[in-house]
Amino acid sequence: NAGVTQTPKFQVLKTGQSMTLQCAQDMNHEYMSWYRQDPGMGLRLIHYSVGAGITDQGEVPNGYNVSRSTTEDFPLRLLSAAPSQTSVYFCASTYAGSYEQYFGPGTRLTVT
């Protein structure tokens, strides 16, 4: 098992550009989540999904879109990047009935 994978590892964007952060898991987990990590703020939930076709907002959803067309993939889209979205992004997954989340290695995004 590869576990939870994220691409790219690093990305630099200009303000206004769009991009998609990829997240995939091969553990057949129903639940997937996106978090962002900022200094002094811990990790904050952006969006999450409880299964294919079902997504919901977390604590800091503004500026981000998600969709879940398959169990394996949960991409995070930035439609118009802003400097405030400079952060490290972590994807996580778990199976229904468990509370232990498995994290990917993270994507470090810089918006200039």
Next chain:
Amino acid sequence: AQSVTQPDIHITVSEGASLELRCNYSYGATPYLFWYVQSPGQGLQLLLKYFSGDTLVQGIKGFEAEFKRSQSSFNLRKPSVHWSDAAEYFCAGGSTGGGNKLTFGTGTQLKVEL
């Protein structure tokens, strides 16, 4: 609202000394609690978890944590710190009524003096 609080932003200990990192939670339902460690530029590694049962939980790397419902705390301890323990530590939690969403504390940066 559900919350997890880590009161200490930075802690410095000498190598070989004991360590305790504080974590307080606020949940109405039965909480499940975790401690993660993150080395610079790295991802999150799970140290230990509490779901139910024995309130003293053993984890990896010699860490343990004790769940105290009366104090709403889940403090992380290690009897003798090694220089390699220098990292940032995050407490996280959720509740059985809150789906599979985790709430993280703001982290405690541990520095180990040789």
